Structures are given as structure tokens and as C-alpha cells.
Amino acid sequence: xxxxxxxxxxxxxxxxxxxxxxxxxxxxxxxxxxxxxxxxxxxxxxxxxxxxxxxxxxxxxxxxxxxxxxxxxxxxxxxxxxxxxxxxxxxxxxxxxxxxxxxxxxxxxxxxxxxxxxxxxxxxxxxxxxxxxxxxxxxxxxxxxxxxxxxxxxxxxxxxxxxxxxxxxxxxxxxxxxxxxxxxxxxxxxxxxxxxxxxxxxxxxxxxxxxxxxxxxxxxxxxxxxxxxxxxxxxxxxxxxxxxxxxxxxxxxxxxxxxxxxxxxxxxxxxxxxxxxxxxxxxxxxxxxxxxxxxxxxxxxxxxx
Amino acid sequence: xxxxxxxxxxxxxxxxxxxxxxxxxxxxxxxxxxxxxxxxxxxxxxxxxxxxxxxxxxxxxxxxxxxxxxxxxxxxxxxxxxxxxxxxxxxxxxxxxxxxxxxxxxxxxxxxxxxxxxxxxxxxxxxxxxxxxxxxxxxxxxxxxxxxxxxxxxxxxxxxxxxxxxxxxxxxxxxxxxxxxxxxxxxxxxxxxxxxxxxxxxxxxxxxxxxxxxxxxxxxxxxxxxxxxxxxxxxxxxxxxxxxxxxxxxxxxxxxxxxxxxxxxxxxxxxxxxxxxxxxxxxxxxxxxxxxxxxxxxxxxxxxxxxxxxxxxxxxxxxxxxxxxxxxxxxxxxxxxxxxxxxxxxxxxxxxxxxxxxxxxxxxxxxxxxxxxxxxxxxxxxxxxxxxxxxxxxxxxxxxxxxxxxxxxxxxxxxxxxxxxxxxxxxxxxxxxxxxxxxxxxxxxxxxxxxxxxxxxxxxxxxxxxxxxxxxxxxxxxxxxxxxxxxxx
Numbered sequence: 001x002x003x004x005x006x007x008x009x010x011x012x013x014x015x016x017x018x019x020x021x022x023x024x025x026x027x028x029x030x031x032x033x034x035x036x037x038x039x040x041x042x043x044x045x046x047x048x049x050x051x052x053x054x055x056x057x058x059x060x061x062x063x064x065x066x067x068x069x070x071x072x073x074x075x076x077x078x079x080x081x082x083x084x085x086x087x088x089x090x091x092x093x094x095x096x097x098x099x100x101x102x103x104x105x106x107x108x109x110x111x112x113x114x115x116x117x118x119x120x121x122x123x124x125x126x127x128x129x130x131x132x133x134x135x136x137x138x139x140x141x142x143x144x145x146x147x148x149x150x151x152x153x154x155x156x157x158x159x160x161x162x163x164x165x166x167x168x169x170x171x172x173x174x175x176x177x178x179x180x181x182x183x184x185x186x187x188x189x190x191x192x193x194x195x196x197x198x199x200x201x202x203x204x205x206x207x208x209x210x211x212x213x214x215x216x217x218x219x220x221x222x223x224x225x226x227x228x229x230x231x232x233x234x235x236x237x238x239x240x241x242x243x244x245x246x247x248x249x250x251x252x253x254x255x256x257x258x259x260x261x262x263x264x265x266x267x268x269x270x271x272x273x274x275x276x277x278x279x280x281x282x283x284x285x286x287x288x289x290x291x292x293x294x295x296x297x298x299x300x301x302x303x304x305x
Numbered sequence: 306x307x308x309x310x311x312x313x314x315x316x317x318x319x320x321x322x323x324x325x326x327x328x329x330x331x332x333x334x335x336x337x338x339x340x341x342x343x344x345x346x347x348x349x350x351x352x353x354x355x356x357x358x359x360x361x362x363x364x365x366x367x368x369x370x371x372x373x374x375x376x377x378x379x380x381x382x383x384x385x386x387x388x389x390x391x392x393x394x395x396x397x398x399x400x401x402x403x404x405x406x407x408x409x410x411x412x413x414x415x416x417x418x419x420x421x422x423x424x425x426x427x428x429x430x431x432x433x434x435x436x437x438x439x440x441x442x443x444x445x446x447x448x449x450x451x452x453x454x455x456x457x458x459x460x461x462x463x464x465x466x467x468x469x470x471x472x473x474x475x476x477x478x479x480x481x482x483x484x485x486x487x488x489x490x491x492x493x494x495x496x497x498x499x500x501x502x503x504x505x506x507x508x509x510x511x512x513x514x515x516x517x518x519x520x521x522x523x524x525x526x527x528x529x530x531x532x533x534x535x536x537x538x539x540x541x542x543x544x545x546x547x548x549x550x551x552x553x554x555x556x557x558x559x560x561x562x563x564x565x566x567x568x569x570x571x572x573x574x575x576x577x578x579x580x581x582x583x584x585x586x587x588x589x590x591x592x593x594x595x596x597x598x599x600x601x602x603x604x605x606x607x608x609x610x611x612x613x614x615x616x617x618x619x620x621x622x623x624x625x626x627x628x629x630x631x632x633x634x635x636x637x638x639x640x641x642x643x644x645x646x647x648x649x650x651x652x653x654x655x656x657x658x659x660x661x662x663x664x665x666x667x668x669x670x671x672x673x674x675x676x677x678x679x680x681x682x683x684x685x686x687x688x689x690x691x692x693x694x695x696x697x698x699x700x701x702x703x704x705x706x707x708x709x710x711x712x713x714x715x716x717x718x719x720x721x722x723x724x725x726x727x728x729x730x731x732x733x734x735x736x737x738x739x740x741x742x743x744x745x746x747x748x749x750x751x752x753x754x755x756x757x758x759x760x761x762x763x764x765x766x767x768x769x770x771x772x773x774x775x776x777x778x779x780x781x782x783x784x785x786x787x788x789x790x791x792x793x794x
Contacts, residue, residue: 165402165404166397166399166402166403169389169396169397169404170401172386172389173397175388176387176388176389177386180383180384184386184394185397185398294388
């Protein structure tokens with residue numbers, strides 16, 4: 001019994017990491033006033049770029065390539081919505097559609113159907129001696145991929161930046177009231193552009209964590225809607241970095257439960273697979289009523305900002 | 306600290322054109338250290354353009370601006386970001402790196418000492434009341450190092466006690482060696498707060514000099530050119546009770562009881578947050594009272610806007626955007642509700658809209674209420690503020706209402722437009738309507754009402770007739786019967 005719970009918890013942390021990374025990025029993007037529906041496609045692009053880079057030059061190269069691709073997609077989104085004044089939702093969905101199509105095509109070029117799957121070196125796992133022997137939470141907390149610890153460090157850093165630096169204030173001001181923020185000297189477009197680049201990079205990193213961090217393989221369904229789950233996690237977490245982690249955790253916990261109980265025959269496997277998504281949806285419905293979204297979220301940039 | 310009398314900010318013969326209109330036509334201006342300098346004029350006189358040019362937000366087409374100290378503009382709509390506290394605003398003005406909340410707080414405290422009032426520095430500014438935001442904005446400008454503050458129409462929504470506090474703060478800035486440029490269209494405010502005054506009319510400086518050499522009438526003549534004569538309307542003695550409000554509780558309102566007779570204009574004065582907004586909505590049938598009744602000519606209208614419309618209630622909301630659709634042409638705005646009630650605006654057999662009848666109706670309304678330009682095809686949003694208000698008031702009064710609920714009907718209008726609106730409301734009363742005018746501006750209420758009720762924290766705290774006006778101290782007590790911290794819903 002103890003080992004099963006340990007397995008579920010450790011699995012939850014592992015499954016939460018990609019979603020949480022993407023959600024941290026999206027939280028920053030939404031705090032700056034933009035909704036990026038492109039993160040699903042960006043995650044997939046990151047997953048492929050990471051796999052390709054890792055297979056060529058090791059896992060570090062894969063991560064670097066993924067981050068570069070994600071940052072680039074974020075910049076493309078910024079260019080279209082902020083400088084070209086296109087609709088955020090349309091651009092985001094377009095990025096997802098294009099990235100999905102491109103990933104499928106490029107993977108086919110790289111490994112045509114029928115050839116052997118690529119060899120993808122995995123990023124190392126951290127083993128903290130002694131502490132990982134702690135019952136229940138030991139493996140979940142002290143025997144995880146480097147990315148899980150990076151995720152926590154990132155959340156700490158982002159929460160601090162948002163509260164304690166001028167850059168964080170500028171970001172919040174741009175998302176709350178861009179016109180007045182501009183009056184106060186905030187460069188709203190530049191701020192939002194930087195946020196989108198960071199958000200894209202983190203979404204792609206999340207995607208790469210799936211392939212390079214845990215799976216060691218790639219297929220075109222590898223993200224399975226986790227980008228959209230990250231969007232939900234941001235709302236569940238009320239636009240705070242720690243909240244984004246919690247939102248991702250809710251999804252991951254039930255994902256882990258579903259995977260660990262995959263071989264029971266009490267509940268059909270389809271229901272189990274759907275479970276984490278259903279729970280996320282339920283959490284969204286409950287939480288979305290309260291909480292305060294950035295006031296200018298999703299609105300077009302005003303002319304004077 | 307520099308000597309008083311030093312020029313901190315000056316403009317020499319500045320010109321600014323917008324398309325074919327000349328907003329400023331060779332205006333000279335100078336503000337000295339340790340003074341409050343009022344820039345007065347009617348709407349469209351060029352005040353805000355001058356303010357923006359002085360602040361450097363707009364470049365002049367000709368002429369020169371000289372700044373000997375750092376200048377900050379406090380715009381009429383304010384520029385605080387609601388999610389951030391005042392401390393965070395200070396930090397926002399000081400770069401992208403890590404900030405010290407302690408240092409920002411100390412700067413604000415220093416500024417507050419000069420203003421003589423300290424708005425809460427650590428709560429998000431959208432939780433502050435409007436007067437607190439206004440004072441916060443002043444403190445922020447000082448904390449960020451400004452020595453000259455240009456303040457554009459700061460008192461447009463403040464009650465008398467808050468205006469006094471604000472004027473005190475402006476005087477405090479001047480006393481500390483800074484300078485204030487107070488942009489306003491209110492004669493009394495300029496005379497009460499400023500050392501010197503510059504009067505703009507039609508983009509030109511028509512007068513400048515010390516305030517103590519001026520009186521209110523002279524200043525008004527400078528502003529307007531000639532004083533528009535108020536149309537004299539002979540009004541019958543108040544008749545039967547048309548509007549009866551009995552024991553109404555709604556939101557902050559508690560036990561409101563009032564009656565208005567045919568031919569009578571009743572003013573309701575109160576500071577922001579006193580519950581005026583709720584009262585106006587209850588009277589217009591837009592909000593159901595939690596207790597008590599509202600009746601027009603004996604017909605109850607509690608919380609049913611259609612019943613209110615059917616009973617002949619005309620409603621001029623506080624925000625023009627709640628009464629007009631800016632994107633629709635004047636024609637549609639002129640007939641908005643009438644088209645549902647008035648069969649003569651529809652085709653006989655099909656019941657569809659009769660555009661020609663609508664246009665005729667709209668043109669007549671533009672004529673009668675002097676809406677300019679006389680082009681009902683223009684979107685309402687393209688009209689000037691004063692003309693939008695004339696259109697809105699005209700539409701509401703056109704059908705001969707039984708009760709008129711007008712919330713701040715002359716707010717922000719120049720003297721001419723305000724006079725026209727007042728005449729329209731008086732004419733409606735003369736035709737037998739009971740008129741209620743609600744406003745945060747005591748002057749607005751006093752110039753039009755026969756009888757005034759003072760609303761404070763949801764209760765009617767005083768009542769008097771305009772002929773028998775109480776002294777300022779009693780009014781102040783009645784109106785400001787609640788602390789600064791409360792804010793409007």
C-alpha cells in the first residue's frame with residue numbers, strides 16, 4: 001500500500017513538471033495581459049526540438065534547441081498580436097495548428113514511417129541520499145528529474161520577480177491597465193513581447209521535458225492537450241506562480257492515479273484516461289468563479305499604449 | 306530650495322493645431338515657484354492642450370516651452386494602475402531592478418507630509434476612494450521628484466469637504482517651494498485656490514493676473530466673453546405629488562422618503578459614495594428596493610424599468626455612455642425608446658421602422674434642443690460632450706415626461722451647454738414634470754433646484770429650500786457626514 005501511494009505521488013510530481021513549466025510561462029504571459037492559446041503547439045514543437053537536439057548532441061543541446069524554438073514561436077505570436085494587432089485567440093490557435101502540422105511533417109522527414117525510433121538520451125535524475133528513503137513522500141520529493149527541481153526554483157524566482165522588482169511591477173501594470181501603465185512610463189508592448197517570448201520558451205521546455213526528461217521517445221500525440229491543461233492551471237492558480245504549480249499538480253495527481261490503476265478492471269481504461277481532464281475541468285468550474293484576472297487580459301492593445 | 310518668484314515652467318507663444326482647428330493660438334504662460342496658478346476657460350478653450358504641452362506630452366506646432374524643474378501631469382482621468390499600490394507605483398517609476406519598498410514608502414511619507422494628508426500607501430489603488438486616488442496621484446508625483454504639478458480638473462467629482470482637502474494639498478505643494486498649475490472650468494475654485502490666473506478663450510489668452518484683483522463675475526465674463534442670459538421660464542406653483550418614495554432601502558440607502566410635485570425641481574446633493582447612484586437607479590426602476598415603494602402618479606414602479614418608462618419616467622444617467630450608444634447615429638439615439646412606444650415611427654402595415662419618420666423626428670429634436678452640428682446622421686460619439694448631453698436630455702424630455710431623474714446633468718459641461726441643459730430641465734418642470742437632479746456638485750444642485758435634500762451615507766441628513774440656504778458649515782457637516790475611506794460601489 002505504501003509503495004503504491006509512493007508511486008502515485010512520485011508519478012504526480014513527474015507528470016506535473018511539463019504542465020507546470022508551461023503554466024508558469026503562461027502565468028507570466030497572462031499577467032502581462034495576453035492569452036497565448038499557442039502553448040499547446042509550442043509544447044509539441046518543444047518536444048520534437050528537444051528530442052532532435054538530444055539525439056544529435058545530448059540532452060542539454062535538446063533543451064537549448066527547444067527553448068530557442070519556443071522563444072521564437074512566442075516572438076512570432078507577439079509580432080502578430082502586438083505589433084500587427086491581430087486577434088490574440090486566432091493567432092494562438094494558428095500557432096498551435098501550424099506547430100502541430102510542422103512537427104508531424106518534420107518528424108516524418110527525420111524518421112520516416114517504418115524506420116526505427118530515434119535514440120534520445122535522457123536528462124539525469126537527482127537522487128538525494130537518505131531523504132529519498134522517507135516513507136510516502138521520499139521518492140516524490142527527493143528522487144526526481146533535474147527539471148522538477150528547476151520548476152520549483154523557477155516558481156520561487158518568478159514569484160519574487162513579480163512582487164519585488166520593477167520588471168514585475170511593469171508586467172502587472174501592463175496586464176492590468178495598459179493605457180495608464182504607458183502614462184506611467186511602462187513600455188507596454190516591449191513588456192508583453194518579452195513575456196510572450198519567455199512564455200513560449202517555458203512551454204517548449206515543458207514539451208522537451210516530456211521527451212528528453214522522461215519518455216526518451218517522440219510521437220505526434222505526446223503532449224495530449226497538456227498545453228490546454230496548462231492554460232486551465234493558470235486560471236485555477238489565479239495567475240500566481242505557486243497557483244500555477246498547484247493547478248498543474250491537481251491534473252498530474254489524477255493523471256498519476258489513472259496510470260497506476262491502469263491494469264484494474266473495475267473502471268474502463270477510457271474513463272481513467274479522461275479522469276485528470278475531467279478533474280481539471282471541475283476544478284476550473286469551481287475556482288473560475290472567484291479570483292481576479294488581470295483586468296486587460298485578452299483585450300487588444302489600446303492605441304495609446 | 307530656490308527663491309519664490311523664480312520661473313519654474315513657461316510657455317512662449319505656443320501654437321497647436323488639430324486639423325483645421327487651432328486649439329492654441331500663440332499663448333504665453335509662466336508659473337513661478339511657490340504659487341498655485343489657475344488656468345481657466347470653458348470646454349474647448351484649450352486648457353487641456355496647454356496642460357499637455359506644458360507637461361511635454363504634446364509638442365507645440367510653434368513656440369517654446371521652458372522647464373526649470375521636473376514637471377508632472379495629473380490627468381483628469383487619473384493615471385493610477387488599479388492593481389498596484391502607491392508604494393509599487395513609486396517603484397514602477399524607478400527602473401526594472403529590485404526595489405526597496407521601504408525607500409518608496411519613505412518618499413511617499415515625505416510627500417504626504419507636504420500635502421498634509423496621507424492616503425493608504427500599501428493597498429491596491431483601485432480599493433481607494435476617488436478622493437484618495439486623487440491625493441495619491443499628487444503624492445506620487447511629488448515622491449517621484451516632480452516640483453511642478455499640472456493638475457487637470459481635479460475636483461470634478463469631489464464633494465465640498467474633499468475639495469477643501471485637495472485645495473489644502475495644492476497650497477501645501479506651493480508652500481514647500483513647488484508650483485501647481487490648476488486647470489479648471491470652475492470660477493470659484495480658481496479664486497479660492499490660486500494666487501494667479503490665466504484665462505483662455507478660443508485658444509487665446511484673454512486675461513492673466515493676480516486673483517485678488519478679480520471677482521467671480523469678472524472672471525466669468527473673461528471666460529465666456531459675454532454672460533449668456535438664462536431664459537426666463539415662468540413656472541406654476543408646484544402641483545400634485547407625482548413621485549413618491551416611501552421608506553426605501555437599497556444598497557447603502559436606508560429609509561429614504563421623498564416626494565416631488567409637478568412643476569418642482571428637487572435637488573439631491575451628496576458626495577461620491579453617499580448612495581446617489583443607487584437612488585438614481587431606484588427612481589429609474591433599474592434597481593428594486595429591498596424595502597419600501599416608489600410610485601409615479603400612484604403607479605408603483607419598484608425595480609421594473611419598463612413600468613418606469615410606461616409611467617413616463619425620463620432618466621438622464623450619470624455616465625453619458627449609459628444613455629447614448631456612441632457608435633450609432635444621432636437619429637437612432639434620438640428615437641431609442643420612442644421607437645418601441647410610438648406607432649408613428651413605424652410603417653403602418655408591417656410595423657417595420659420608418660426611417661423617414663425617424664429622421665424627421667431626430668431633426669426636430671436636434672433643432673429644439675440645439676444639438677450641433679445639426680446632422681443626425683453623425684454617430685453620437687462624434688458630437689462634443691455638451692452636444693451629446695443635449696441630445697440625451699432632449700431625447701428624454703421630448704415625450705413630455707411625468708418625472709425626470711437627472712444625475713449630474715451638467716457635469717463637465719461648459720457654461721453655455723450647462724445653461725441650455727438647465728433651461729431644458731426648467732421647461733420640463735414648467736410643463737408639469739417633477740424633476741429630480743442628483744449631483745456630487747453642490748453648485749450644480751443649488752443653481753437649479755427649488756428644494757435640496759442632502760444625502761450622506763445612504764440617509765437624507767438635511768433638507769432646505771434654495772431661498773433659505775444654510776451656511777457652508779452646516780452643509781459641510783450634512784454632506785461629509787462620513788469618513789474619507791468609503792468609496793463608491
